[in-house]
Structures are given as structure tokens and as C-alpha cells.
Amino acid sequence: MRGAIFTAFVMVMSLFCLGQTLQCFRCELGFWDACYTTKTNCSDDELCYVGIGKAASVLDIKVMGCLPMEACNKTTVVEFLAKKTLYTLKTTCCEEDFCNAGPSIQLSLAPLLLAILLIAEMGVF
Structure with a gap:
């Protein structure tokens, strides 16, 4: 009887684990160490x-999110x-939920726009 209950418990728990994906912080583009982050689920x-x-x-720029395994730990x-x-850009990958966290500094749009304008003024774009 105990064996049947234990087996049923393990089967139910494995169903909950099946659809779980890695959760990461996402930042499209940050400057210096400041990023506006959201949460995302990886494939x-x-x-x-x-x-x-x-x-x-x-x-200095920073991006965060999900990346295919074969693109990890490379410089582009x-x-x-x-x-x-x-x-x-040098990418560094990790394998635990929210392991790509950094300092939680929120970046407003004003400094972001100023940085983009400065880059454009330098003639890069």
C-alpha cells in the first residue's frame, strides 16, 4: 500500500516538473551597469x-536574457x-533560475535617450 501511494506521489510531482523552463531576467539594452529588467522564460x-x-x-553596454546554449560564452x-x-559583446551563461541577476538599478528613458544621442553624434550610426 505504501509503495502504491509513494509511486502515485512521484508520478504527480513529475507532472508538475515537466513544463517548467528556466526563468531569467531580461534587459534589451543597458548602459554601464544599469538595466531595466523584466522576467522571461527560456526555451x-x-x-x-x-x-x-x-x-x-x-x-559600456549590458544585455540579459535567454540565449541558445551554442551561443554561450563567446565574444561577438x-x-x-x-x-x-x-x-x-561577451556573453556569459548560467543554468539556474534568475542566475543572471545583477544590481537592481532601474534605468529611466532620459539617460537611455541621451546615451543613444551621444553615440549618434559621434558618427557611429
Whole structure:
């Protein structure tokens, strides 16, 4: 009798575990260490990640979210017209819920727009 109850309990618990995906923080684009974050669920083949880089060789940028496993722990260089580096980004992945958390600084739109205008003024775009 105990064995049947235990087996039923294990089967019910496994049903709850089946549809769970990794939960991560998401930030489309942050400057310096400031990101406006939301929560997101990754696909089965994705991990949480933090991308740290530099735009126009002067502005620190940060992105967070879900990334396919094969894209983890790599450095990407994005170039724009005439081989000018637009930005470089190094991604670091992790495998636990919300493991890509950083300091919880909320970024308002005003500094974000100012940073974009400064980059545009430098002639990068």
C-alpha cells in the first residue's frame, strides 16, 4: 500500500516538473551597469545569460536574457560600414533560475535617450 501511494506521489510531482523552463531576467539594452529588467522564460535549449560589452569603443553596454546554449560564452564583434566596430559583446551563461541577476538599478528613458544621442553624434550610426 505504501509503495502504491509513494509511486502515485512521484508520478504527480513529475507532472508538475515537466513544463517548467528556466526563468531569467531580461534587459534589451543597458548602459554601464544599469538595466531595466523584466522576467522571461527560456526555451528548452536556452540558458540565462549576461552580455557585457562596449559600444563605439567608449560606452559600456549590458544585455540579459535567454540565449541558445551554442551561443554561450563567446565574444561577438559587430561592425558597421567601412569595418568600424559598432560594439563588442561577451556573453556569459548560467543554468539556474534568475542566475543572471545583477544590481537592481532601474534605468529611466532620459539617460537611455541621451546615451543613444551621444553615440549618434559621434558618427557611429
